[in-house]
Amino acid sequence: MVNFGAPVRLAQAVAEQPIWTPYRSLVSGLRTSSTLGEHGGKVCGVEVILTPWMAFRLLGMPMHAIKEIAVPVPEILGTDGRVLEEQLTAAADWRARFALLDALLLRRCALGPTPAPQVIAAWTELSRQDGLVPLARLAQDAGWSARHLELRFREQIGLSPKKVARVFRLRRALPLVAALHPGSEIAATCGFYDQAHFNSEFKAMAGCTPSQFAVHRGLTVAVRPVDRLPGQLTSTLIPGLLKE
Structure with missing residues (x-):
């Protein structure tokens, strides 16, 4: 930017x-x-x-x-x-x-350096499946060991495949939270162990609880759109930071 x-x-x-x-x-x-x-x-x-x-x-x-x-x-x-x-x-x-x-x-x-086709393919699959792909399968498809896939991901993506999968799972969950779906349903849909795991992961990554996020998102929609990518929920307006 x-x-x-x-x-x-x-x-x-x-x-x-x-x-x-x-x-x-x-x-x-x-x-x-x-x-x-x-x-x-x-x-x-x-x-x-x-x-x-x-x-x-x-x-x-x-x-x-x-x-x-x-x-x-x-x-x-x-x-x-x-x-x-x-x-x-x-x-x-x-x-x-x-x-x-x-x-x-x-x-x-x-x-610049040429990214490995195996890395691009693994990233694409993780994105397509919202992070719900076993690391062992990604490594098998790439023809690499899990350790080698992780090293190449850190070099060419920045995060390990496991951490990338966490981000994609959260990205899938965000519109469901904003639409006020039950936490147990979101956990099952997005690959979390249970609702407690979902709540813990959400707060660790978003900095607030799912219910707080839903409130903030409702304020965002009511005031003005702030999403930076078409068709994706990327942003909210936070009470206390919102200045008219």
């Missing part, structure tokens, strides 16, 4: 005392917990959403180096990042900005 206005501030949703860090631009690795975001009421910028294995190719670095954190773009891309911030902010219109982004992404893609 490259922001053209005042910096946005981020903090970990699961922290007892959130520590807010301002960013003009950032690269965010994969996370197993939610992030709080705060701004002054208006955000203008560009966000590029990449599959983790494509981020591995474009950034040219092991993805586990940025797991669970956000890093300013220049710290990752160096001169490319500093120039990108300046050029995107100064560009005359959105067509010019997209052209600048396309040029940078295509150039870095051509120079």
Whole structure:
């Protein structure tokens, strides 16, 4: 993300005392917990959403180096990042900005490392099955040992297959929680051992209970949509942070 206005501030949703860090631009690795975001009421910028294995190719670095954190773009891309911030902010219109982004992404893609087809296939299967795929089957399909699959995932995805599966299970559960489905039903549908396991995992990853999330999501829908991906529930407005 490259922001053209005042910096946005981020903090970990699961922290007892959130520590807010301002960013003009950032690269965010994969996370197993939610992030709080705060701004002054208006955000203008560009966000590029990449599959983790494509981020591995474009950034040219092991993805586990940025797991669970956000890093300013220049710290990752160096001169490319500093120039990108300046050029995107100064560009005359959105067509010019997209052209600048396309040029940078295509150039870095051509120079970056090639992700393993086995990693792409395993990620795709985990996504398609909402995380409900045994690790042993993923390793067998890849023709690798479970340990080797985990190592390649950490390099090219950032998280282990087991942690990626946790994220996909939670992603599947979020719209069911927002729609007020019973916890026992969600647990069974999304691959949790039982409702207690689901509640524990949800709070550990989202920073709130399922019922609190449902309330926050209801406020979000009532005020304005904030989801960043079409067809996916990605965000809520949190009471206390909401400023009209």
